[in-house]
Amino acid sequence: MAYDLQKEEDVKQYIENLGIEYRFGCYHEKKSEVCHLLADYLEAIKKDYKKAATVYKTNCMDYKYGKSCTKYGNYALIGRGKDKPDSKEALEYFEKGCELNDxxxxLHAGVLLTATGPGVTVQRDVPKGYNYLKKSCDARDDMACHYLSGMYLTGVPKNVADFNPHKPEKNKNIDYLIKPDPKQAFNLAMKGCEYGNLFACANVSLMYKKGDGVEQDLEKSKKFFQLAQSLKNAHETTKEIKFQQGLEDKQ
Structure with missing residues (x-):
């Protein structure tokens, strides 16, 4: 059937038929990719977050679809489609998604396990979180590489209360789970930049400018600053809500 998408009635019919198609592909053909699309449809078109959460959760656990684990983990983290947020349940689903190579x-499991501050209820486990972040970075996730770079840039103290970000000289004698390592920080920032993270590119520029973790090079500093600006401009001009995430590489 041909649709005239200039006509409101045709658009409505097209959207309804899309939902029917996704339901058939999920419930009858049991295709995990289509189940994820169904949940996206329920989320983006129907605004039925409770049903979307159920489909994401089922698709994660029954059909082992990693991207659905990520989405349900995000729902649990902010309490969408649920009575209240549950960061422990979120971590469970992020870890499941990571096992399924999403x-x-x-990334999200690693951040939850290494984060500190108000509202963080998950037990801190830096070594475990580091391994999740490394797996994500190795799979070319730009934010994971950027996050790891930051960990090496400042170091990860054993006792967060001992760390003073405003007086670095006072941090020399504290115990670290990950010691500051500018060279590692630079290498990971470079990776994140190569994968398209504008913040990582900005850090590479700054490290070249200061000679932190790499030999000082003002020309390269300028080059990476310009690259960061280009990525920033590109990001701002392509902001949009994406549908059909089930067939994409990232959420």
Whole structure:
């Protein structure tokens, strides 16, 4: 059937038929990619977050679809489609997604396990979180590489209360789980930049300018600053809500 998408009635009919198609592909053909698309449809078109959460969760656990684990983990984290947020449940689903090789799940699990501050209820486990972040970075997730770079840039203290970000000289004698390592920080920032992270590119520029972790090179500093600006401009001009995430590489 041909649709005239200039006509409101045709658009409505097209959207309804799309939902029917996704339901058939998910419930009858049991295709995990289509189940994920169904959940995206329920989320983006129907605004039925409770049903979307159920489909994401089922698709994660029954059909082992990593991207659905990530989405349900995000729902649990902010309490969407649920009575209240549950960061422990979120971590469970991020870890499941990471086992299923979804880099975004690995990133989110790593951040939850290494983060500190108000509202963080997950037990801190830096070594475990580091491994999740490394797996994500190795799978070319730009944010994971950028996050790891930051960990090496400042170091990860054993006791967060001992760390003073405003007086670095006072941090020399504290115990670290990950010691500051400018060279590692630079290498990971470079990776993140290569994968398209504008913040990583900005850090590479700054490190070249200061000679932190790499030999000082003002020309290269300028080059990476310009690259960061280009990525920033590109990001701002292509902001959009994406549908059909089930067939994309990232959430």
């Amino acid at each position: 880099p975004t799940s690995c």
